[in-house]
Amino acid sequence: MSRTVTKDSIPVPVPAAVPSRLTGRSLPRWAPAGFAAAGIALGCGLGAAAGWHSKIQWALLSALFFMVISYAATSAVENRRQARDKLATSIVWVCFVLAVVPLFSLIWVTVSRGAKVLDGYFLTHSMAGVPGFETGGGVYHALVGTLQQVGLAALISVPVGLLTAIYLVEYGRGALAKAVTFFVDVMTGIPSIVAGLFLLSIMLMFELQPSGLMGALALAILMLPVVVRSTEEMLKLVPNELREASLALGVPKWRTILKVVVPTALGGITTGVMLAVARIAGETAPIMLLVFGSQLINTNPFEGAQSSLPFYIWEQYRVGSEASYDRAWAAALVLIAFVMLLNLVARGIARWKAPKTGR
Template sequence: MSHTHQDVRPLAPKQSLTRRGLPRWAPAGIGAASVALGIAIGLVAGLESRTQWGLIAAMLFVGITYTASSVVENKRQAKDRVATSLVWVCFVLAVVPLLSLLWVTLSRGLKVLDGYFLTHSMAGVPGFEPGGGVYHALIGTLEQVGLATLIAAPIGLLTAVYLVEYGKGALAKAVTFFVDVMTGIPSIVAGLFILTIMLMLGLSPAGYLGSLALAILMMPVVVRSTEEMLKLVPNELREASLALGVPKWRTILKVVLPTAIGGITTGVMLAIARIAGETAPIMLLVFGSQLINANPFEGAQSSLPFYIWEQYRVGSEASYDRAWAAALVLIAFVMILNLVARGIARWKAPKTGR
């Protein structure tokens, strides 16, 4: 009778599928401890700047995170946590100045921002005394930015369509090169260019001249943003439309542009935000005015950026309050434009079925 012999080996020790790791609250706890240590070190060292305290806290946060992860976990995990910590530090460094700016603008701008301020001009009000409003500057900004958009948006859109859908050869390369060059043009250069034309033709300062300079600044932004959005449209949509016998121009009009309308609208709004705060072209071409002028084609006009500079230059407490209130109005103006753009983009976006 044969016996089957089986090898009896000792059981291997049970290996754990889990590893040691920092608890989920560790990043928040390390962040709080780093802030406390940063403040303490700043106070002990006699550093008065809170920016210095923040930088010390940021360096401590990264260093403590790496040390704790190295001890509890491993070197590889520690490097990953350091990369994540650096991302968070950069995010905070970007957000803190923005929040600080908004807080200062709100706290100082709300002092005089009311219905009277929005519906009256500075006519007859000495700059160093309280009173007056921003109505004339608001009208000027709306008209100047509106005219610039009417000029720059169609030209920029058609240029982008040409570059993406038709552009080939030397002409397309030349257009792309000049668009890139125009993107970095300072606003004062655009203002000087239109000023030269104004002097050659013997024209008087007016709002539309400022709009021409603003349009020069706006066009390359519209071209670049629209070009990138059109490139994101899948070629299959174009090919399907052309396969049905639809002409190319109609394919662009009915398929390509509606598909990219959300991104195009956002790009136009970014371009408007880019030019809404320009002051140099207005100073050169529009000259500013204390009176209400609703005609952008005749006479000097004001604008919100020019009004802010004008009031801050006066140097009185009342003029400072008006300057901050006008800055708050300008921020609200850009914010409302972005909200409207998002609404239009969502309304015009092609409906997708499930």
């Protein structure tokens, strides 16, 4: 309770003392790092003493010790409420590490094994005239095929997906919009082999020859629902006040969408498109069915068989020689670099086109 004192006959309130429970003890900032070090030491030590040879077992045991030590120390020094909070935080960190470690392991193995043959010669030569079990050859024909097939798929699916999303957000009402939304959700989870079989049946019906275009059509089917869904979500984030302000000035709705809504959401739309491109860049099944692969450089995607990076990786791994394994890992590194470059471009465009905010 507070009390009062007088100063020149005027009562002045004096705040009561702060309860001791608000000024209790707390762990130092370096405590989580110390708990992690202790958990790793105990987990590795116990795993080695028990004769476990799997590093995964050591890691799981270390994570368990880390959470137990964190909870026990926080309960003893602070209180049980803070201990539960630290336990939840520890679980989040452990799950994060469990998710990141395989990713870094994959990148490390791909870089270490793919860098053996990845050079200028590998990027500028094809496998024409090079037996699969011998050294030499390159990935140029597969890189050209991937760029053309993915480019054609994006050229087909992006306009259709963008216009479909605009319809669903700005105009879609009733049974038709619900049906379109339902089929977009269904297509999002469709296996790539199904898209390949669908185009293969069309090829057999009309006696068409394998080409990069047929593979691009299958990739466009896989890319379309991702573009529609991502664009739809970005358009929904545009504030309605912007639409209402434009309409209040007498601007037609189509022009409002073109000049206000789409430019506002352009950064997010571009990110969604790049993610969709990255998703189809690694597809192999449609290419195997519709493009057939080739050892030669074919720069015409509308005629003749082509190759692609995923197909090239599968093809080289199937040979089974040491040289083919090195080429497969190098092609995998090129594919990862291609996808990473697309994501960096998407982030740059999203930041460039993000709405400017004032102070």
